[in-house]
Amino acid sequence: MIEIHNIHKSFNGVQVLKGIDGVFETGKTTLLLGASGTGKSVLLQCIVGLVKPDLGSITYDGKVFTNNRLDLKQEIRRKIGMLFQGSALFDSMNVQENVEFPLKMLTPDMTKEERLDRVEFCLKRVGLEAAHKKMPSELSGGMKKRVGIARAIAPNCTYLFCDEPNSGLDPLTSIKIDELIYEITKEYNITTIIVTHDMNSVIEIGDHIMFLHNGLKLWEGTKDNIMDTNVKELNDFIFANSLMRAAKRIEEEGGDIDKL
Numbered sequence: 001m002i003e004i005h006n007i008h009k010s011f012n013g014v015q016v017l018k019g020i021d022g023v024f025e026t027g028k029t030t031l032l033l034g035a036s037g038t039g040k041s042v043l044l045q046c047i048v049g050l051v052k053p054d055l056g057s058i059t060y061d062g063k064v065f066t067n068n069r070l071d072l073k074q075e076i077r078r079k080i081g082m083l084f085q086g087s088a089l090f091d092s093m094n095v096q097e098n099v100e101f102p103l104k105m106l107t108p109d110m111t112k113e114e115r116l117d118r119v120e121f122c123l124k125r126v127g128l129e130a131a132h133k134k135m136p137s138e139l140s141g142g143m144k145k146r147v148g149i150a151r152a153i154a155p156n157c158t159y160l161f162c163d164e165p166n167s168g169l170d171p172l173t174s175i176k177i178d179e180l181i182y183e184i185t186k187e188y189n190i191t192t193i194i195v196t197h198d199m200n201s202v203i204e205i206g207d208h209i210m211f212l213h214n215g216l217k218l219w220e221g222t223k224d225n226i227m228d229t230n231v232k233e234l235n236d237f238i239f240a241n242s243l244m245r246a247a248k249r250i251e252e253e254g255g256d257i258d259k260l
């Protein structure tokens with residue numbers, strides 16, 4: 001479980017995060033939802049430790065990440081898997097080497113054979129067992145995301161952070177990547193945080209959703225009650241999508257949304 005309290009961050013005098021609290025539960029996906037520029041990625045970067053908050057605290061399973069103890073930070077970082085927006089694979093390494101990379105960095109005691117076994121296992125888990133020797137340039141966007149997921153979970157991560165895992169993917173591939181992240185979260189009891197502005201992901205895999213607007217958390221809840229909120233900014237965000245508008249209309253008229 002990750003807990004954050006009163007997170008503030010400004011850049012050049014502009015307040016981007018204005019005091020955010022939240023609890024991210026173990027074995028669940030929490031989606032940070034909001035329009036562009038609302039501070040979702042900056043919040044994720046604060047939680048991961050890539051950006052230092054000006055104020056506030058971040059706790060990983062009771063251990064305070066923001067207390068400046070380097071050894072503790074390193075211990076927590078070893079348990080973090082990160083799926084970056086553009087997958088961020090190393091272009092000069094093949095798939096196998098990309099997935100092996102964090103194992104070399106984080107688990108120096110592993111033998112080469114153990115590392116390759118783990119790579120094999122992770123590639124199989126994401127459905128890419130036949131792609132070991134391919135270079136990133138030979139992969140589709142969806143395959144790159146799968147390699148990114150395999151790389152993130154390779155060191156047995158306890159916490160998984162995904163920054164817009166669907167960016168640049170077609171709707172069908174997006175759903176498959178969402179499902180993969182969701183299954184892995186449940187299978188390995190990971191605390192997963194996903195930055196997104198994709199309502200489809202919310203409906204498919206959002207155990208818990210936090211809606212950010214202008215650096216504030218305006219709403220949080222589940223996918224089951226997100227459609228019934230009175231928060232204007234959230235309603236505006238959800239129903240900017242014509243499919244969601246149609247679903248709402250059918251629901252209000254007493255129809256069956258599943259037939260949409």
Ligand SMILES: Nc1ncnc2c1ncn2[C@@H]1O[C@H](COP(=O)(O)OP(=O)(O)OP(=O)(O)O)[C@@H](O)[C@H]1O
Nearest residue numbers: 011012016034035036037038039040041042043197
């Ligand atoms: N390193 C930085 N220096 C200065 N400003 C920054 C920096 N990082 C982010 N910002 C600003 O913080 C604000 C929030 O950015 P952030 O990337 O968190 O938005 P977001 O909600 O993730 O948007 P998107 O959905 O488009 O990725 C933006 O105005 C952005 O320009």
